[in-house]
Amino acid sequence: MKRRSLLMASAAASLPLPAVAQNAGARTLRFVPQANLTLLDPVFTTAAVTITHGYCVFDTLYGVDNQLRPRPQMAEGATTSEDGRTWLIRLRDGLRFHDGEPVRAQDCVPSLARWSRRDTFGQTLGAAVDAWEAADDRTIRIRLKRPFPRLLDAIAKPHSSPAFMMPERLARTDPATQVTEMVGSGPFRFLRDEYVSGSRATYARFDGYVPRTEAPEWTAGAKRANFDRLEWVIMPDPSTASAALQAGEIDWWEQALPDLLPVLSRSRNIRVQVQDPLGFIAMARFNHLHPPFNNLRLRQAVLSAVTQDDFMQAITAGDARAYRQCLAMFPCGMPGVKELGAEALRPPRDLGRARAAIREAGYAGEKVVIINPSDYPSIAPLGRITADLLQRLGMTVDLQETDWGTLLQRRLSREPVERGGWSLYHTNWPSASIANPAVNTTIRGQGAEGWTGWFENAEIERLTEAWLSASDDAEAQRLFDEVHRAALDAVPILPLGQYFVSTAYRSNLSGILPGSAAFFWNVRRA
Incomplete structure (x- = not known):
């Protein structure tokens, strides 16, 4: 075996670190999430609130740093064979699940296999895997049919859905069935007896968690839980959440409504910061299985009528600093992304021409059912x-x-x-989660095996495979652009703009990290 990307932690990473002492009144962190937690399995769904929950309970073999580069998390590091077709990932010593059982390669292997059947990037990796194996209790062996240089990028992806590790008995659950028993090896234990959907979710610090020694960045480094309890309080009404934060009844509001930011910013007891500096992409997702949006020409006609400013101003209270037009099917500002959709998306829009194009596309008055979440302030206006x-x-x-x-x-x-089906719904994705052809679930053409809406496009899949195997940067960029142009032509989604969410918290908190989800490690109270 030859060492190639050794991303090793120091030997001291396995040494337990003392918990931070806090007085009894400061041992609970009260948090209002962006939406109600209804689905608990963060591999089964791409819902952001479930991914945030997942990071409390579970951990990953690799995380990413602030530049989205893979870094070892549960792993000590990885080696790959000379021909690039065998990878060995070694687990850190001392890892345990919340039920006291040690984390073994035998747990990680089915976890990876299940994730690879649900996740977009995971499916691409899974197609290249000959076998997921446990070489011994601490060594995962991945045998490939062909080299897959971006393997660590795949298992380190930070969002939608990360490759979370579960006990073997849970990881062997059919990928089409939700896991409901929440036993992980993350920094917090889920208190199932205290969970009431629509009201609260509660977690307790896992005293058996052994943090890494590196500084925390995004989903990598030391995940030190400085609170005994974490309580999620579901408050769908923004005014109620704002008042509770100002009164000190809660500590942290994940996504503060833009209309209320001026009031919160004036309070010396509250801090406001951008949650994710890379931003979020708002979009409408078509159902490609049924009329009317199984009609490509109709989707193209609707795209020609979209004005992103209309959507962005509605969810940012008209604050031009909080959003940008992003004339692309990928997040603007990410490596390799060009605004290739300028011609198709740049205002002003000609609605008369779009109406004519809809008629010419053969639209016959079919009902368009838009399902829309009234309790999600950053999505409801879009619908x-x-x-x-x-x-x-x-x-x-x-x-x-x-x-x-x-x-x-x-x-x-x-x-x-x-x-009881649907035609269209709206959602948002952290930019980091859809930054390149492999991870961009929203434009991948995987059909029945892909994201809801079930867009199928063999050419996008072929180009994505070629991008993953590109031999140099110039070839990779050429293929990236080809994928992008194919997506703009096929219109799997309506891109509605890029915006930057503000999170608000009490000024006696510190250590809140930027990222594509709310991370509760490293947070402490003064």
Whole structure:
């Protein structure tokens, strides 16, 4: 075996570190998440609130630093064979699950296998894997059919959905079935007896967690839990959450409503900061299985009518500093991303021409069912704006308002609208989670095995495979651009702009890290 990317931790990483002493009144961190926690399995769903929950309970073999580079987390490091077809990943010493059992390679192997059947990048990696194996209790062996140089990037991806490690008995759950028993090896234990969907979720510090010694960055480094308890308080009404934060009844509000930021910023007891400096991408997702949006020409006509400013101003209270037009199918500002959609997306828009294009596409008055989460302030306005736009374009629209948890369940339905299905819904993705062709779930053409909406495009899949195998940077950029152009032509989504969410917390907290989710390690109270 030859060492190639040794990303090793120091030997001291296995030494336990003392918990930070805190007085009894400061041992609970009270947090208001962006939405209600309804689905608990962070491999089963891409929902952001579930991913945040996942980082409390579970851990990953590799994380990423502030530059999104893979760094060892549960792993000591990795080696790969001379021909690039065998990888060995060695686990750190002292890792334990919340039930007291040691973390073994025999747990990680089925965890990786299950994740590789659910996740977009995981499916691409899984197609190249000949076997996931446990060489011994602490060594994971991955045998490949062909070299896969970006293997560590795949298992280190920070969002939607990360490769979380679970006990073997849970990891062997069918990928199409949710895991509901929450036993991980992360810094917090999930207190199932205290969980009430729509009201609260509670976690306790896992005293058996052994942090790394490196400084924490994004999802890598030391994950030191400085609170005995973490309580999520579900508050769908933004005014209630804002008042509770100002009164000191909660400590941290994950996504503060833009309209309320001026009031919060004036309080000396509250700090406001951008949650993720890379931003979020807002989008509308089509259902590609059924009319009317299984019609490519119709999707192209609707894209020609979109004005991103309309959507962005609605969710940022018109603050031009909080968003940008992003005329692309990838997040602007990320490596390799060019605004290749400028011609298709740049205003002003000609609605008369779009109406004519819709008629020419053969639209026959089919009902467009938009499912929209009324309890999700950064998404709810998007559905209402799209409903108005489609009505002005002459389409028959049925806007169905629901809560976010119900939407997450309903979007799994592949039935036509007459049998409870849907035509379109809106969501957002952290830029880091869709930054390149392999991870961009929203434009991947995996059909029935892909993201809800089930967009199928063999050419995008072929180009993505070629990008993963590119021999040099120039070739990789050429293929990246080809993937991008193919996505702009096929219109799997409507890109609605890039925006920057503010998080708000009490000024006696420190150590809140930027990232694509809320991270509760490193946070302490003064």
